[in-house]
Amino acid sequence: MKNLISNKIIIYGLMLIVAAYILFPLLWIFLMSFKSKMDIIAIPPKFIFTPTLDNYKALFGVSGAETLVTGSAFLSYFKNSLILSTGSVILALVLGLPAAYAIARFRFKAKEPLAFTYLSFRFVPEITIILPLYVIYQQLKLYNTYIGLILVYQLIALPLLIWMMRSYFEEIPIAVEQAAQTDGYSWWGSFSKLVLPLAAPGMAASIVLAFIFCWNNFVFGLMLGGNSTQPVTVGLLSFMGTNEVQWGLMAAATIVAIIPLFLLALAVQKYMIRGLTFGAVK
Amino acid sequence: MAVTSVTQSTPAAPPERKRRNWLPLIMTLPATLAMIGILYPFGIAVYYSFTDIRIVSPNAYKFVGLQNYIRMVQNPNFWESLGNTLFFAIVALIFELVLGFLIALLLSQDVKGVGIMRALLLLPLMLAPVIAGLMWKTMLSPGGPINHLLNLGPYPWLAVPWSARASVIFIEVWISTPFVALVLLSGLQSMPKEPFEAAQVDGASFGFVFRKLMLPMLSPFILIVLLFRVVDVMKLFDIIFATTGGGPMQITTTIPILAYKEVFRSYLLGSAIAKVLVLWLINYIVSFWLAGKWRQETASVG
Numbered sequence: 001m002k003n004l005i006s007n008k009i010i011i012y013g014l015m016l017i018v019a020a021y022i023l024f025p026l027l028w029i030f031l032m033s034f035k036s037k038m039d040i041i042a043i044p045p046k047f048i049f050t051p052t053l054d055n056y057k058a059l060f061g062v063s064g065a066e067t068l069v070t071g072s073a074f075l076s077y078f079k080n081s082l083i084l085s086t087g088s089v090i091l092a093l094v095l096g097l098p099a100a101y102a103i104a105r106f107r108f109k110a111k112e113p114l115a116f117t118y119l120s121f122r123f124v125p126e127i128t129i130i131l132p133l134y135v136i137y138q139q140l141k142l143y144n145t146y147i148g149l150i151l152v153y154q155l156i157a158l159p160l161l162i163w164m165m166r167s168y169f170e171e172i173p174i175a176v177e178q179a180a181q182t183d184g185y186s187w188w189g190s191f192s193k194l195v196l197p198l199a200a201p202g203m204a205a206s207i208v209l210a211f212i213f214c215w216n217n218f219v220f221g222l223m224l225g226g227n228s229t230q231p232v233t234v235g236l237l238s239f240m241g242t243n244e245v246q247w248g249l250m251a252a253a254t255i256v257a258i259i260p261l262f263l264l265a266l267a268v269q270k271y272m273i274r275g276l277t278f279g280a281v282k
Numbered sequence: 283m284a285v286t287s288v289t290q291s292t293p294a295a296p297p298e299r300k301r302r303n304w305l306p307l308i309m310t311l312p313a314t315l316a317m318i319g320i321l322y323p324f325g326i327a328v329y330y331s332f333t334d335i336r337i338v339s340p341n342a343y344k345f346v347g348l349q350n351y352i353r354m355v356q357n358p359n360f361w362e363s364l365g366n367t368l369f370f371a372i373v374a375l376i377f378e379l380v381l382g383f384l385i386a387l388l389l390s391q392d393v394k395g396v397g398i399m400r401a402l403l404l405l406p407l408m409l410a411p412v413i414a415g416l417m418w419k420t421m422l423s424p425g426g427p428i429n430h431l432l433n434l435g436p437y438p439w440l441a442v443p444w445s446a447r448a449s450v451i452f453i454e455v456w457i458s459t460p461f462v463a464l465v466l467l468s469g470l471q472s473m474p475k476e477p478f479e480a481a482q483v484d485g486a487s488f489g490f491v492f493r494k495l496m497l498p499m500l501s502p503f504i505l506i507v508l509l510f511r512v513v514d515v516m517k518l519f520d521i522i523f524a525t526t527g528g529g530p531m532q533i534t535t536t537i538p539i540l541a542y543k544e545v546f547r548s549y550l551l552g553s554a555i556a557k558v559l560v561l562w563l564i565n566y567i568v569s570f571w572l573a574g575k576w577r578q579e580t581a582s583v584g
Contacts, residue, residue: 216410
C-alpha cells in the first residue's frame, strides 16, 4: 500500500506517541524499582533520583537489606511459576502435538469438528471450571499441588498449542514427507528427520507463547493453589499487603517477573505475531 | 459444518493414509481425553448450581432445584454486575478496535522503524494482566505520575465511580490494543496492492477506500480479533481484582468478581456457580456465532 501520510515527520510523531503510550508505565515501574522508600512516596513524583538496589536485595533476601518475609518468599513464588509453566507446556506438548499433527495431515470425518472443539475450550470462562474444582481438588488431595495446577493449566496451554502447531504443520508441503517415504524413510523417520526440523521455529513460538500464557495466569493459582504452590502473579499481590503497600518490592518483582518473558518473546517474535492469531493470518 | 470442513481441508493427504483411519483417532485421543477431563468439572458445576453447596461444608448439601437461579434473577447485584460486564466489554472492544486499527494503519506505512514498533507492541501482551493492573494502580495513585503529568492534584482515580470505571476500561484497552493492532496489521499487509493503487489513480477518498476495500478485506481479521477479545473481556477479573476489587460500591464488579466474592466471602458455591454459568452461556453463544461467521468468510475467500 502506498503511504497514506506523505509527511514522514507526522508518521514518526505519531509513532512516538504510540511508543510513549506503551512504554511510559513500564518505564515508570522500572525507575520505581531503583528508588528508595522516600523517593517512591515523594510528592511530586521524582523522575530524577539516586538509584538504589535495595528493593532487589530485599526481594532476593540478600542479608543487610531490609529483610522481609514477603521479600524472601518471592523466590519461591518465582520457582513455583517456573515449575508450573514448564510442567504445563511439557504436558500440553505430549497431549497436543500428536493431535495437531493428525489434524493438519490426515483426512478424517471428525477433523474439523474436533479441531473446533479443542479451540472452544478457550472460550470457557476459567472460573466456571475452577469453582467446582475447589471442592473436587480438596477431596482428591489435588488442592495446592503442582500436579493439580498443571492439570488445570491445560485449559490454557492445550488449545493454544494444538491450534498453533496445526497451522505450522499445514505449512510444510506434504510432498516433503511423501518424497522421504518413497526414499525408504519410515513414517517416524520422515517425521522426526524432516517434519520436526521444518516445524521447529513455529514450534518454538508455540511453546514460548504457551509458556507465557501459563506464566501470566492468575486465577488458577489464586483459587486452587496455597502458599507453597502459588505463582508469581499471585505472590506479587502480597506486596500490596495488609498494612503497608510495598511499592518498591512490587516494582522490583514486576521487573524480575517480566524480563525472562520479554527475552523469550523477542527471540521468537517473528513467528509469534502469527501464532497469536492462531494461524488465521498467513 | 461438514461442507465447510471439506472446503477448508488441507492439501490432499496421500491415498495410503486415508485407509488408516484409526491413526488420526489414536493420535488425537490424548488431547480428547484431556478435554473430557475438563468437561467433568464443568458437568459437576452444572450439578452444583442446583444445590445449596457451601465451600465450608462441601459434603453436606441438598438439591434445591432452581432456587439459585430464581434468587439470582431477583438479585439486583446480579443484574448490576451483568450490566457492568457487558458495559466494560462493549466499550473496551470499541476502543480496542478503533485504536488498534489506527495503530495498524500507522505501522503499515513504509518507513524505517516499524519493526521496532512491532516489537514494542508485543510488550503489553507479555505482561500478566494482574501485573499490568498493579502497575496502573501505581500510576493512578493519588500521588502518582499520572496526576502529576495532568496537573490534577491528588485525584483518587480508583475511588471515584466514573473514573474507576474509566480506569478499568483504560487498563484493559492498554493491555489488549496491541494484540488487535498486530492482527489487523497482518491483515493490512496481506491485502493485494492493485485495488488500492487503482483507487488512488481514480482519486477515491480515504472514506471510500476504507468502506469499499479495506473493511471487506479486513473482515476475517476483525472477526478473529472479536472472537478472542470478546471472550477475554467478558471474563474480566484480574485487572479489577488488582485495582478496584470491584468497588467503589459495586461499580466495577463484573460477574466473575461477584462470583469470587460470593464463594470466598459468603461460601455460597452453588449460587456463585449459577452466575458464572450464565456468563458461560453468553460467551458460548457469542463465540459460536462469531466462529461460524469467521468460517464462512475464510471459506469463501479461500
